[in-house]
Amino acid sequence: MVKLSSDPWLWLRYVLFFAAAPLFTGVVNKFKALLSGRRGPTLFQPYYELGRLAHKETVYSTSAGLVSRLGAPVVFCTVTIAALFVPLGTSSAVSFQGELILFAYLLALGRFFQILAALDVASSLEGMGASREARFAVFAEPIFFFTLGSLATITRQYSFATIIAGISWRDPLFVVFVSVGLLALFFLMTAECSRMPVDDPNTHLELTMIHEVMILDASGIDLALYQYVTSLKLLLYCTLAGLLLNPFGASGLMPGLLILIATLFVLGFALALIETLMARLRLVLVPQFLLFAAAIGILNVLVYAFSRKA
Amino acid sequence: MIWLLVIGLVLHLLNLVRLAIPRESSQLNVVANLVNAAALVCGLTFSLTALLDYHRLEYRFELPATGDVVIGFDGLSLFFLFTFQLLSLAASLYAIDHLRAYSGRGSSVRTHLWFFTLLLLALQLLVVTQNALVFLVIWELMALGAYFAIVFDTDKPEVRRGGFWYLAATHASALLLYICFITLRELTGSWNFEDFARRAAYDPKVLALILLTGFTGFAVKAGFMPFHVWLPNAHPAAPTHVSSLLSAINIKAGIYGIARLTVLLPALNAAYGWGLLTLSLVTAVLGVWYALAQHDIKRLLAYHSVENIGIIGLGLGIALLGRSYARPELVVLGFGGALLHTLNHAIFKGLLFFGAGNVYSEAHSANIEKMGGFARVIPLTGATFLIGAISICGLPPFNGFVSEFLLYKGLFRASDLLTGYAAIASLFAIVGLAFMGGLALACFAKLYGIVFLGHNRSGIASGKQSEPMLSGVALVGLAVLCTLLGVYPAAGLRLVAPALEQLPGTGQAPVGWASPLGKLQIIYLLFLTLFFVTCGLKLWLQWVNGVRIRETWSCGYAQVSSRMQYTASGFAEELVKLGRPMLAFSVNWKSLRTILPSEATFASRCLDRMEEGWLLVNRGVGIFFGGLRWIQSANIRDCVLYLFAAVFFYLLCALVW
Numbered sequence A: 001m002v003k004l005s006s007d008p009w010l011w012l013r014y015v016l017f018f019a020a021a022p023l024f025t026g027v028v029n030k031f032k033a034l035l036s037g038r039r040g041p042t043l044f045q046p047y048y049e050l051g052r053l054a055h056k057e058t059v060y061s062t063s064a065g066l067v068s069r070l071g072a073p074v075v076f077c078t079v080t081i082a083a084l085f086v087p088l089g090t091s092s093a094v095s096f097q098g099e100l101i102l103f104a105y106l107l108a109l110g111r112f113f114q115i116l117a118a119l120d121v122a123s124s125l126e127g128m129g130a131s132r133e134a135r136f137a138v139f140a141e142p143i144f145f146f147t148l149g150s151l152a153t154i155t156r157q158y159s160f161a162t163i164i165a166g167i168s169w170r171d172p173l174f175v176v177f178v179s180v181g182l183l184a185l186f187f188l189m190t191a192e193c194s195r196m197p198v199d200d201p202n203t204h205l206e207l208t209m210i211h212e213v214m215i216l217d218a219s220g221i222d223l224a225l226y227q228y229v230t231s232l233k234l235l236l237y238c239t240l241a242g243l244l245l246n247p248f249g250a251s252g253l254m255p256g257l258l259i260l261i262a263t264l265f266v267l268g269f270a271l272a273l274i275e276t277l278m279a280r281l282r283l284v285l286v287p288q289f290l291l292f293a294a295a296i297g298i299l300n301v302l303v304y305a306f307s308r309k310a
Numbered sequence B: 001m002i003w004l005l006v007i008g009l010v011l012h013l014l015n016l017v018r019l020a021i022p023r024e025s026s027q028l029n030v031v032a033n034l035v036n037a038a039a040l041v042c043g044l045t046f047s048l049t050a051l052l053d054y055h056r057l058e059y060r061f062e063l064p065a066t067g068d069v070v071i072g073f074d075g076l077s078l079f080f081l082f083t084f085q086l087l088s089l090a091a092s093l094y095a096i097d098h099l100r101a102y103s104g105r106g107s108s109v110r111t112h113l114w115f116f117t118l119l120l121l122a123l124q125l126l127v128v129t130q131n132a133l134v135f136l137v138i139w140e141l142m143a144l145g146a147y148f149a150i151v152f153d154t155d156k157p158e159v160r161r162g163g164f165w166y167l168a169a170t171h172a173s174a175l176l177l178y179i180c181f182i183t184l185r186e187l188t189g190s191w192n193f194e195d196f197a198r199r200a201a202y203d204p205k206v207l208a209l210i211l212l213t214g215f216t217g218f219a220v221k222a223g224f225m226p227f228h229v230w231l232p233n234a235h236p237a238a239p240t241h242v243s244s245l246l247s248a249i250n251i252k253a254g255i256y257g258i259a260r261l262t263v264l265l266p267a268l269n270a271a272y273g274w275g276l277l278t279l280s281l282v283t284a285v286l287g288v289w290y291a292l293a294q295h296d297i298k299r300l301l302a303y304h305s306v307e308n309i310g311i312i313g314l315g316l317g318i319a320l321l322g323r324s325y326a327r328p329e330l331v332v333l334g335f336g337g338a339l340l341h342t343l344n345h346a347i348f349k350g351l352l353f354f355g356a357g358n359v360y361s362e363a364h365s366a367n368i369e370k371m372g373g374f375a376r377v378i379p380l381t382g383a384t385f386l387i388g389a390i391s392i393c394g395l396p397p398f399n400g401f402v403s404e405f406l407l408y409k410g411l412f413r414a415s416d417l418l419t420g421y422a423a424i425a426s427l428f429a430i431v432g433l434a435f436m437g438g439l440a441l442a443c444f445a446k447l448y449g450i451v452f453l454g455h456n457r458s459g460i461a462s463g464k465q466s467e468p469m470l471s472g473v474a475l476v477g478l479a480v481l482c483t484l485l486g487v488y489p490a491a492g493l494r495l496v497a498p499a500l501e502q503l504p505g506t507g508q509a510p511v512g513w514a515s516p517l518g519k520l521q522i523i524y525l526l527f528l529t530l531f532f533v534t535c536g537l538k539l540w541l542q543w544v545n546g547v548r549i550r551e552t553w554s555c556g557y558a559q560v561s562s563r564m565q566y567t568a569s570g571f572a573e574e575l576v577k578l579g580r581p582m583l584a585f586s587v588n589w590k591s592l593r594t595i596l597p598s599e600a601t602f603a604s605r606c607l608d609r610m611e612e613g614w615l616l617v618n619r620g621v622g623i624f625f626g627g628l629r630w631i632q633s634a635n636i637r638d639c640v641l642y643l644f645a646a647v648f649f650y651l652l653c654a655l656v657w
Helices: A008-035 A045-054 A066-083 A099-120 A124-155 A160-166 A172-192 A220-245 A253-277 A283-309 B002-020 B028-052 B075-100 B107-128 B132-150 B157-188 B193-198 B204-222 B230-237 B240-250 B252-264 B270-292 B297-324 B328-363 B379-392 B399-417 B421-452 B469-487 B489-501 B520-545 B568-578 B609-627 B636-656
Strands: A058-061 B057-063 B067-073 B547-550 B583-590 B601-608
Touching (some): A008 A253, A058 A066, A099 A124, A099 B421, A124 A172, A124 A283, A124 B399, A124 B568, A172 A253, A172 A283, A283 B421, B002 B028, B002 B107, B028 B489, B075 B107, B075 B240, B075 B328, B075 B469, B075 B489, B107 B132, B132 B157, B132 B240, B157 B193, B157 B230, B204 B252, B240 B252, B240 B328, B252 B297, B270 B297, B270 B421, B270 B568, B297 B399, B297 B421, B328 B379, B328 B489, B379 B399, B379 B421, B379 B469, B399 B489, B421 B568, B469 B489, B469 B520
Parallel strands (some): A058 B547
Antiparallel strands (some): B583 B601
């Protein structure tokens, strides 16, 4: 049964969460700038960008139809609703047994519309991005189900809040399982949030055309929505990882929430470090990278299952 | 209410009689299809009320040679009857406009309609017959009707070829079913299904024979791999209303058969469940992968039917496992998911085929590489096809999500309730389901994006809008059903419930087995609210800041043509490459070799490895029997010798036994 939380403080947390999404991108960018020896823009630069775009005129392609006009709002709504499943307190804003599946499928719905919106403008560049996005997404969902799905089968729970509550930190095998699974989740995040080494968030040069090129023809408020969604997705995945790593849960302020925020900083720093040290992978290598993540997931499940039996 | 169904069947019969009279009339097509539609409305009213207010109905009468014939309306029969009638109704409405283009063809339209009506009649009778012999007769009638309905454009060689594939497959399936049902008859001494069900124990070897022949026979009809090869050949050959019927419900006759067999037989060894699960996973993944590689819109949809049959099989596999491990919850989730997906797939696949038919009549080609921009030319088809595409990918909030959710839930519960390797195997099945979800998404993004969006690639969109009203009714009706069953999962579950009640092995179906789906509407309402708020905000900002229409940005290049858009093959190529060696292309490339430019051509076609395999088997069989041909063309003295030898052999046999 679907339950809506009636706790106003919990909903306030979600409001803060949604408001903080561009800030987190700002933090990652700041880390990146500092690591490469620059001072970098302020932490609030993403907000200025969004504000600037919102006040710009929208330019539509002559071939753009209803799909590309609806694309940005649909993508925005799917990710926002999916974010409501992430438990920011003792429970999530919306919860039911099986939200794991709805979460994955809502994100897939957003992706479907994003690909269609890219194909709608009849440009070969955006078609290329759309094709690549579709290809990498094929790997993304299995990885998601190997990491979070296997956690669900092991804890016998199907909603994020109960899965996270079901992790027993006393069991060393479980700790190993969760930490290795997180590695796969981290790889998945780089693909889903179009970060290095899968995609380069800073450029839409044709060699790196995935996410940035799909929104090449978006402008004004549409572009603002797409960019907001990118930062929201990043925060969403990092929060999920942070919650899985957090033995105290996010229910109390001390130490749960503080640990969560500290984990977010660590993950942001790790992202920035990777982006500073590494170049983007060649596109032909990306499927191998994702298959590697899937293989980690498979091995992790098998090792857990066999050592449990022994 | 049974009289409603009887009226429906009588109307079908009257239609058959009228169509048999060789008198042509220009309105024949409209009248015949409307009579069929009226008959189906009557039948649909019956099956819907019977499902909602369920109690088992049974009628018995004597026939020579078959003994007691039972016409029984249990939950399973009624559910399939409802599904079949629903899609038949949509196809009848669609056929009116589709056949109008052929009205000059005279008697061939009349013949076609006769067999089409026979197909509709046979499909309905098939699922209510509870007698194996009558079942087999109707099974053959259905195959006959479908075959002649497929070969409408007989002057095209590919139509004759596709029809032949269907005929060959359906004969193979019937042969296997004869073995299966005759064995059952020998064991129980009766042709009635209820007597099959009454037998508690079977010898494992005999059971294996029954199951293998029965499952394989029905699997050929349903299109499980490697028996799917007739689908992608027969679907493009048939006229649209027939191919939608083939894909949406005719192959479901195979699913009905498998479901019926599992209901009849006692709990099986778990190996059968795992076997079906594995076969279904392979079918689903390879089916969607083959679909991704197709350029022909109907062939692509046909391969997608193969994928969906795999998904349905997955549910049946879970149910079988639940019975062998005595876990009622798994039986309910698996069987419920499979049945619901049967209905859902029928609805959205019918919708997609009708949409493809409208595109075809607009483009006069089935090659999607030549299409593009049809959402502007035929907007209603564009919008409804989008709903169908989202549904078939299993995405919320449409009906595909509900049944896939049940299957996910079933697999999660399986990994929960079962122990040891079974738990890990179910986890792998979950991941497989997710993987094929990703592939289906890529496939339908390709199909919708290339066909309906962008610019037209070859200037074949005539601009004359060919969205006739009745096909619009069919399209919109099915799209509304997709939405309704998606947003109100309880409606679909209510239709499945009677079939689950009678299921052996469910014990008492656990209360609230589908409860997570209970109030999914809350989430969708939240989504819709947010969506309207976002759109409102967007429109307001655009009103304040202005909107401009300009050509697509192409990095400053000025001579952009519609041929420069991404193609369907280009979109799918990298994903298809990953599927090697199961997916191979035959490439016919005449390139420029000389200094002076000459004609250059390029054509590629996706090869189906299993089709090649079957053709190879056929060739082997042909060579073998070709080698025996000398026996047939012997002279009269040799023939007498053979006769003598045969009689001697029989006598010897009689003596020894």
